[in-house]
Amino acid sequence: MMKLTGENKERLNFYIDIIEKKLASYNNFDEENFPQKNLADAMNYSLSAGGKRVRPVLMLEFCRLCGGDFQKALSPAAAMEMIHTFSLIHDDLPCMDDDDFRRGKPSCHKKFGEAIALLAGDALENLAFEVIADCELPDRVKINLIRELSNAVGINGMIGGQVIDIENEGKGISEDLLYKMHSCKTGALIKAACRMGCIAADADGKKLLNAGAFAEKIGLAFQIIDDILNVAGDEKVLGKPVGSDIKHGKTTFVTIYGLEKSMQMAETLTNEAISILKEFDENEFIVDFTKNLLLRKK
């Protein structure tokens, strides 16, 4: 999806490649007649379904930007993608958004049934913590990573944001609540991704603060663009029906500000995010990556 070129494109492709190989490596159940095979298949089906891998790429890159070995952030990056994938599986369930398609393929419950999809989400959520606990970083760093991740997932993060979303479906919500919802629902995990990259590199507090401030800007920009694409995107490119927000009566940045103003807001946020990146050396890739998030078509 990204229009990066040259070395930046190579770096992005390299990151995505090692992330996807890492994710595939957990599907290693070679027992004959493994009775939980369907669960492993469902987990792998959703984990390997592509997606932009934005969060794990951010984690690897912030680890590198802080002078760390990004290979050491690979397990936490996989854990982050497991959390993101679990949230998508549960989000698609009939009692939630009831989406039949995800990334151009049948959603997990359409393919494996609701019960297995529910449990595949549960298992991925758990596996994320198992993977961090088992990785090769000092225990102190692993605990900091788990603390950062769990805090971003819970009642004051992603899951809390989903609750605000669900409970206000079909109602007009205030601007304040819209911002709070998105800072929880999508912002918290993106912020955790950037910060966890710094933590894996054992970076100082100033780097963590800058990474967090950068993430807040792009997290919001990312969500605004999501809202725009949900109205004005191309179904064939997105791989899912356009207009589901309207169908569910959701308040979005587009319903509050309109398309044009929303696009301007995303651009301003992206510029602000890029200016924060001046605090990091060798920032060519992340600057390019950030610019291209704005141009994405899915």
Add this chain to the structure above:
Amino acid sequence: MMKLTGENKERLNFYIDIIEKKLASYNNFDEENFPQKNLADAMNYSLSAGGKRVRPVLMLEFCRLCGGDFQKALSPAAAMEMIHTFSLIHDDLPCMDDDDFRRGKPSCHKKFGEAIALLAGDALENLAFEVIADCELPDRVKINLIRELSNAVGINGMIGGQVIDIENEGKGISEDLLYKMHSCKTGALIKAACRMGCIAADADGKKLLNAGAFAEKIGLAFQIIDDILNVAGDEKVLGKPVGSDIKHGKTTFVTIYGLEKSMQMAETLTNEAISILKEFDENEFIVDFTKNLLLRKK
């Protein structure tokens, strides 16, 4: 539910009291107009719904038996109960067992709706790891606890066992698979509870092995008794309808061995478990507790 007397009864009541106070302490959202309030309420509703607290009691007691300060195992014990509660909430959902009642009260989704119940389960699963990461034990111990817990929850533990259960509903399953299903579905978490108590006390490998062997015996006995109560229990005491296993066409120890032989098996397993406890000093409470698991009516 337990018929303990004297000091043992006092100890059990004390353990349950501090566990329930600890669980209640996480429901500390005092923000005005907290928009995720419904989620916090649903989590607390299910967490505070009583139950036998068998797993956290085992954890505290094994910590004490290994010479540890059981107060230090209190956060991990609360985490364990969060995992157990999350599994009950998701188990009761319409796409799973579709149970309207749990412990004599409406199940979480009957009270809060399916979407909130799903997310309350997700949030409790996450909170378990957050609570361990935040507790006051050395990082090395915390990582060992998280490794033990996540391993017991995942594809080769509780969730894997639920998959075996679901996929074989209405089919006759082999004895082997029945044992495997239960050692995953309920056994893994009970084993983790006992072992995590030892880990919190920084106990040696021999104590961990004995705690694990003990747990395997009582885990199986506990499940056999569950199967017996599902057929022969008293609805008023159980707080849920009797016969749901038969309704769902499940293979259970009772359908394979009959009521009498099942009861004998539970008794033999309990005696074997008690003999393992000779490896621990000051075992009066845990011996009494184990005997009484066999006598439970719910």
